[in-house]
Amino acid sequence: MIFHLIPSTLRMTTPIGYAALGGIYSERSGIINLALEGLMLIGAYGYVVGTQASGSAWVGMSVGIGLGVLLSLLHAIATITFHAEQIVTGIAINIFVLGFTEYLTPKPERVTGLPELNLPVIGSYSMLVYLLPIIMLASHVFLYKTPWGLRLRAAGESIEALKTLSLSRAKWQYLGVILSGILASIGGCFLTSNVHHYTKGITGGRGYVALAAVIFGNWRPIYGVAACLLFGFASSLELADLWNIPDELLKVIPHILTMIVLAGLVGRSHPPAALGKMDT
Amino acid sequence: MNISFILVKPIIRTFVYIRKLLLLCLPQLLVICGFFLLCGIVLFQRGQNPLEFYTTIFVSGFSSIDELGSVLFNATPLIFTGLAVAIGYKGGLFNIGCEGQLYVAAFAAALVGMFLNLPSVIIVPICIGTAMIAGAIWGAIPGLLKAKFGAHEVINTIMMNFIAIALTNFLVTSVYQEPNQMAPQTSQIYETARLSRLGGIIPFLPQSNLLNSSFLIAFICVILCYIFMKHTRWGYELRLVGNAPDVAAYGGINPAIVTVWVMALSGAVAGLAGVADVMGYQYRFLYNFSSGWGFTGIAVALLGRNHPVGVFAAALLFGLLNKVALDIELLMNVPRGLFHAGQGLLIIGLVCIEGISKRSSL
Numbered sequence: 001m002i003f004h005l006i007p008s009t010l011r012m013t014t015p016i017g018y019a020a021l022g023g024i025y026s027e028r029s030g031i032i033n034l035a036l037e038g039l040m041l042i043g044a045y046g047y048v049v050g051t052q053a054s055g056s057a058w059v060g061m062s063v064g065i066g067l068g069v070l071l072s073l074l075h076a077i078a079t080i081t082f083h084a085e086q087i088v089t090g091i092a093i094n095i096f097v098l099g100f101t102e103y104l105t106p107k108p109e110r111v112t113g114l115p116e117l118n119l120p121v122i123g124s125y126s127m128l129v130y131l132l133p134i135i136m137l138a139s140h141v142f143l144y145k146t147p148w149g150l151r152l153r154a155a156g157e158s159i160e161a162l163k164t165l166s167l168s169r170a171k172w173q174y175l176g177v178i179l180s181g182i183l184a185s186i187g188g189c190f191l192t193s194n195v196h197h198y199t200k201g202i203t204g205g206r207g208y209v210a211l212a213a214v215i216f217g218n219w220r221p222i223y224g225v226a227a228c229l230l231f232g233f234a235s236s237l238e239l240a241d242l243w244n245i246p247d248e249l250l251k252v253i254p255h256i257l258t259m260i261v262l263a264g265l266v267g268r269s270h271p272p273a274a275l276g277k278m279d280t
Numbered sequence: 281m282n283i284s285f286i287l288v289k290p291i292i293r294t295f296v297y298i299r300k301l302l303l304l305c306l307p308q309l310l311v312i313c314g315f316f317l318l319c320g321i322v323l324f325q326r327g328q329n330p331l332e333f334y335t336t337i338f339v340s341g342f343s344s345i346d347e348l349g350s351v352l353f354n355a356t357p358l359i360f361t362g363l364a365v366a367i368g369y370k371g372g373l374f375n376i377g378c379e380g381q382l383y384v385a386a387f388a389a390a391l392v393g394m395f396l397n398l399p400s401v402i403i404v405p406i407c408i409g410t411a412m413i414a415g416a417i418w419g420a421i422p423g424l425l426k427a428k429f430g431a432h433e434v435i436n437t438i439m440m441n442f443i444a445i446a447l448t449n450f451l452v453t454s455v456y457q458e459p460n461q462m463a464p465q466t467s468q469i470y471e472t473a474r475l476s477r478l479g480g481i482i483p484f485l486p487q488s489n490l491l492n493s494s495f496l497i498a499f500i501c502v503i504l505c506y507i508f509m510k511h512t513r514w515g516y517e518l519r520l521v522g523n524a525p526d527v528a529a530y531g532g533i534n535p536a537i538v539t540v541w542v543m544a545l546s547g548a549v550a551g552l553a554g555v556a557d558v559m560g561y562q563y564r565f566l567y568n569f570s571s572g573w574g575f576t577g578i579a580v581a582l583l584g585r586n587h588p589v590g591v592f593a594a595a596l597l598f599g600l601l602n603k604v605a606l607d608i609e610l611l612m613n614v615p616r617g618l619f620h621a622g623q624g625l626l627i628i629g630l631v632c633i634e635g636i637s638k639r640s641s642l
Binding site for chain 1: 627
């Protein structure tokens with residue numbers, strides 16, 4: 001009974017997993033990133049446009065990631081260089097992307113998906129599904145076992161820490177935000193490569209679910225992806241048939257869980273200490 | 281000599297005041313000009329005449345009382361959400377949950393209006409009151425979580441948005457759906473619970489115009505909000521907690537309590553945007569009825585510098601933009617997404633300017 005849930009769980013988990021990892025990089029460097037939704041959407045959009053123009057899924061993915069990087073660069077310039085309010089900038093980017101993708105809508109044609117890997121026992125999934133745990137582990141190693149990761153985290157923990165080492169806080173924040181753009185847009189690419197076509201606002205709030213996973217996973221890569229797995233599993237359970245719980249109410253489980261965790265009722269939430277704080 | 285002095289002095293004073301106001305709003309005006317310029321450039325690049333675009337804006341906004349009424353109608357929900365965000369911001373809180381609050385409030389208003397058949401004098405206040413209470417509760421929950429557990433209100437209001445929309449969607453599709461109808465909507469509210477149209481009352485405004493008395497409520501709200509902020513004890517407490525919570529605590533104000541009621545007040549005002557739609561326009565609760573008013577409210581508050589009068593002006597501008605977006609789509613075949621994308625960039629421009637000016641004043 002559980003086994004037939006695996007494909008749908010993975011399909012739900014993968015896009016939010018990438019976006020959550022992206023969110024972790026950005027927030028660990030001290031920049032609140034509410035633009036995850038927009039970054040995912042532009043990735044999904046870029047994949048379709050690029051694939052339609054060239055016929056190759058790889059080109060599509062590069063276009064998606066490229067647009068994601070550009071957009072995250074906009075967020076980075078506004079928030080880091082111009083000290084704009086991070087929350088508002090993130091939401092503005094989401095509004096921008098929703099409008100932009102509505103203005104230049106891609107053709108409603110079917111696009112090819114990314115190549116699938118057929119492994120014995122596990123089955124055949126998009127290569128991005130297999131890449132997620134690898135990137136997750138790599139992120140963990142990067143953030144916790146390398147000096148660069150330490151510096152990136154220091155940017156989010158304290159305004160003074162990097163200054164005392166005469167290192168630039170802004171540089172590491174730029175890195176964090178751009179990495180979040182890359183990862184979130186990969187998540188978006190997976191969405192459209194999986195369903196083979198683009199629909200208006202295809203992300204449908206997944207960026208915010210990823211944000212919930214970041215908080216639920218206590219800003220740690222492995223916990224964050226685990227949270228995505230939990231959310232993905234919950235949404236693929238189809239309890240609607242089982243216990244007659246309506247689908248709409250099932251979708252808000254991640255949001256309610258996040259509120260409970262954030263309130264500290266279960267476990268303790270440890271956001272980066274200098275999250276959202278700007279150096280003067 | 282003396283008489284000319286009396287005549288000239290007010291003129292000079294007005295002039296100085298206008299100059300001060302212009303200087304204060306200069307960055308905002310520049311960003312707005314940039315926005316219109318950008319739209320023109322994009323249209324030119326599409327091979328259309330930008331001049332036609334600018335004349336269309338003028339025609340669709342100001343050419344007749346009818347058009348002007350439609351602009352005010354479009355601005356009404358934005359006045360409420362803009363005020364809601366501004367109230368929160370002055371109190372040091374970021375209310376991103378206006379969208380959820382207005383959904384819950386709209387549903388409450390629709391329910392009461394659907395089931396209670398009472399004379400207007402009784403039912404209209406009851407409807408509005410219930411909606412405001414519903415919005416206030418929805419806003420107070422994140423406030424309470426912040427005051428009690430220190431949970432950040434931004435995340436919680438975002439999560440509450442999703443919960444509100446899912447909950448009302450569920451109720452409207454399965455429990456309170458209009459009988460024998462496919463569309464996800466409730467039955468209509470009773471005639472007595474409706475806010476009257478202003479067409480026919482205001483001279484030259486045709487009966488068909490959608491402008492209704494919810495705009496008057498919005499206007500009163502702006503005035504009340506100004507008085508509340510500047511001339512009441514609670515307004516002072518709110519601003520003090522927003523600016524300097526430590527000072528407020530030292531002065532005997534409990535910031536936790538203020539946080540809760542500021543969020544409740546903000547939610548109640550945001551809820552009025554739902555009232556404007558249910559009681560003034562649709563006369564029922566519709567699935568996904570809001571076109572992002574809660575989020576546009578953030579832009580409105582930002583552009584209006586969180587001042588009630590500024591919010592009112594900014595809401596009129598965004599009301600105009602929303603109306604123009606529809607007209608341009610019809611007349612010039614330009615997808616309205618262009619305007620939404622432009623609005624996103626407009627907000628980013630505004631916050632960047634705010635960030636720079638804050639930094640240079642330090």
